[in-house]
Amino acid sequence: MVELKNIKKTYNKGSIIAVEDISFNVDKGELFGLIGPDGAGKTSIFRMLTTLMIPDSGTASVNGFDIVKEYKAIRNCVGYMPGKFSLYQDLTVEENLSFFATIFGTTIKENYDLIKDIYVQIEPFKKRMAGKLSGGMKQKLALSCALIHKPTVLFLDEPTTGVDAVSRKEFWAMLKKLKQQGITIIVSTPYMDEAILCDRIALIQAGKILSLDTPEKIVTNFQDKLYAVKANNTYKLLTDLRKFSLTNSCFAFGEYLHVTFSENISENTVTAYLEKLGHTNIEFKTTIPTIEDCFIKLITSP
Amino acid sequence: MAETVIRTEKLTKRFGDFVAAHELTFEVDKGEIFGFLGANGAGKTTAMRMLCGLSIPTSGKAMVAGFDVFTQPDEIKKNIGYMSQKFSLYEDLTVSENIKFYAGIYGLSIKQIKLKTEELLTELSLKNEAKVLVSELPLGWKQKLSFSVALVHQPKVVFLDEPTGGVDPVSRRNFWDLIYYAADKGVTVFVTTHYMDEAEYCNRVSIMVDGVIAALDSPTNLKKQFSSDSMDDVFYKIARGAKRSE
Known part of the structure; x- marks a missing residue:
């Protein structure tokens, strides 16, 4: 048409x-x-x-x-x-x-x-x-x-x-x-x-x-494993996670941060790092990417 | 106890028979990020105009940055910052001219203006663009610049009226980094938005429906109260019953 x-x-x-x-x-x-x-x-x-x-x-x-x-x-x-x-x-x-x-x-x-x-x-x-x-x-x-x-x-x-x-x-x-x-x-x-x-x-x-x-296909094409992370102080969590050596990308998505890592990572590694920095009530889970995750990945990847 | 920067009590504005804002009562603390949501026509703009000293309320009480909206509107204007997506910067002035202009308007001394201009250009990494016309800047940069300009006179509270419309998702988040940074330094941020994910970034959120505040709490508590998993759903549940639309 x-x-x-x-x-x-x-x-x-x-x-x-x-x-x-x-x-x-x-x-x-x-x-x-x-x-x-x-x-x-x-x-x-x-x-x-x-x-x-x-x-x-x-x-x-x-x-x-x-x-x-x-x-x-x-x-x-x-x-x-x-x-x-x-x-x-x-x-x-x-x-x-x-x-x-x-x-x-x-x-x-x-x-x-x-x-x-x-x-x-x-x-x-x-x-x-x-x-x-x-x-x-x-x-x-x-x-x-x-x-x-x-x-x-x-x-x-x-x-x-x-x-x-x-x-x-x-x-x-x-x-x-x-x-x-x-x-x-x-x-x-x-x-x-x-x-x-x-x-x-x-x-x-x-x-x-x-x-x-x-x-649906655009979302499927998002290959990285995406995690949603939350803790008591969101702004501190954002800056600390961005400093973490294995973090690939980290952006705020509503009440959670959406994070990808450069290698397969266990929940314990991340929470241990965050606990050491004084974060409390840490929540860590895998999540399904949204179109916005895909868009961000497309415009930030070189 | 935290210092209260905005305090209203039964703040009301009528236009003839029409009650644009009805008995608004709330407080906002120092350094708080306060989300001010509502459907189109719910009365947000009217409420904001009263708090900025631009419109005298019909009845009620309100103090902003330590001044009374009825008797000291000019003092309020000097002690708040304001940024809206529609109007903020002069497109035909350069980046540094805009900073100088706003700093001058807010009464900074020539020495302070010079210092402040340097400081902002460095903070925003706009040193190389100091002599570029604002019209030539990407939208995301313009928004960051107009936010900084709104803070040039170090106000206690800054009002942001849909500050992030139209930018890409990364610029939108970069802008929120600035908001967090300012709040962290003790500036109170009063912000309206149509992006419901941004409502989640606020410490507390109020939702106006048909001229009244229908809900006010932290995003977490609002979601609990309305058995919702997102602020989008909370907003929908509260605002879908609205009778008026501007």
């Missing part, structure tokens, strides 16, 4: 590389995630695929249409929710929605089924100016506007950034429903915990794909 071949994009006369030689495919009906921090190149990829920007080199197609030669056809069949709120602040909720429907030659009524679950939540405020909506409501309106012409591919650029953990869960539940209706979705996010909700993900950093696979 979406195909990128050796796409490259630079800014500032080539001095800033936004996207470097990126290739990947997204299948029909797939929920595909671009996972990476600010500056990774996520937005540049979206702008090229939605024909708002032309790549320096490489080719790409959406729904079979070339992003450069057939940009008009693409614009008719994709929905795009940019990272920055881009609806008309001085139009009401209803006016915004009907504006987008009209532009695409349809009506709210015709495709109401598709947006119903999302739109009913903001419908009580349909006479309110879009600029006066809360963050969560703006997000729902933007999604409704991106869907109103029944696109085949939906591009969502960081839809959950700055959104609280409960609303984020709700948003992903909405995406799952849309996916069931056969819409192909490409979504970007800086939240690593959202990666597991995608069918496949590309982990990207500084314009390059670090890894591309199903979340």
Whole structure:
């Protein structure tokens, strides 16, 4: 459904590389995630695929249409929710929605089924100016506007950034429903915990794909034995474990530290070292890596 | 007993009929990392603005860094640090210009400014970037710099409003190393975040729902109380019933 071949994009006369030689495919009906921090190149990829920007080199197609030669056809069949709120602040909720429907030659009524679950939540405020909506409501309106012409591919650029953990869960539940209706979705996010909700993900950093696979496979590819360690004073534990001669990597993960060692190690060796330094209530166990562990390993390994 | 740096009692802010923050009562100790969580629209920003001396409460009491939010808001502003992800540094000034600017604003002497600039550039390993425009720094470095700038006048308490948005997981953790380091030196850290793993790094966490503090305790105790294995789950259990969203 979406195909990128050796796409490259630079800014500032080539001095800033936004996207470097990126290739990947997204299948029909797939929920595909671009996972990476600010500056990774996520937005540049979206702008090229939605024909708002032309790549320096490489080719790409959406729904079979070339992003450069057939940009008009693409614009008719994709929905795009940019990272920055881009609806008309001085139009009401209803006016915004009907504006987008009209532009695409349809009506709210015709495709109401598709947006119903999302739109009913903001419908009580349909006479309110879009600029006066809360963050969560703006997000729902933007999604409704991106869907109103029944696109085949939906591009969502960081839809959950700055959104609280409960609303984020709700948003992903909405995406799952849309996916069931056969819409192909490409979504970007800086939240690593959202990666597991995608069918496949590309982990990207500084314009390059670090890894591309199903979340399960990416986790399986993490070969090191990973341990979770906890003690009374987390900060001291972190600094002491980083000084330990056999420690390979050590990062905070919620209430535990996630640690890998350069060789097979027994629990006793580590706890003895820590006890000598005055740590108490030491807990030491193996743990299953998360996508975030994998990402950290990919960007820290030479 | 630990020194109390923030103390509020039934702190309330109304906008007309709307009660943005309702009877907030809590204390934060010196050197504590205090996580201030809540759903969008729960009233976090309103509460923070009152504590920073930017918004006069409707009723209640609050002392921050030894000053009263009703009568001494300007003293509070001089004695706290503030960093938000949205606004902190001037992109079109260099690294050292930003440090000098903030140090000057907070009334440091020319001699102190010079010393402080040197000190920060060394601490952050930014000596070679001193003359680089902030706009050219990677986001992770910008965040570290704006945190240090927020501490330039050695405030008793620093308010961090979603400080780590958008950076990679390693930079995010490096930033928390700075927070731990500052707290270790006795600075009180008051921080908001949407990353629930970061809630676990706090000594205590408060969770606001619809203008009130619905829960306040250490992450360990909160997890026990709500029979959850993570703060993410605790937050979900508390905040999913929220009626309002901003």
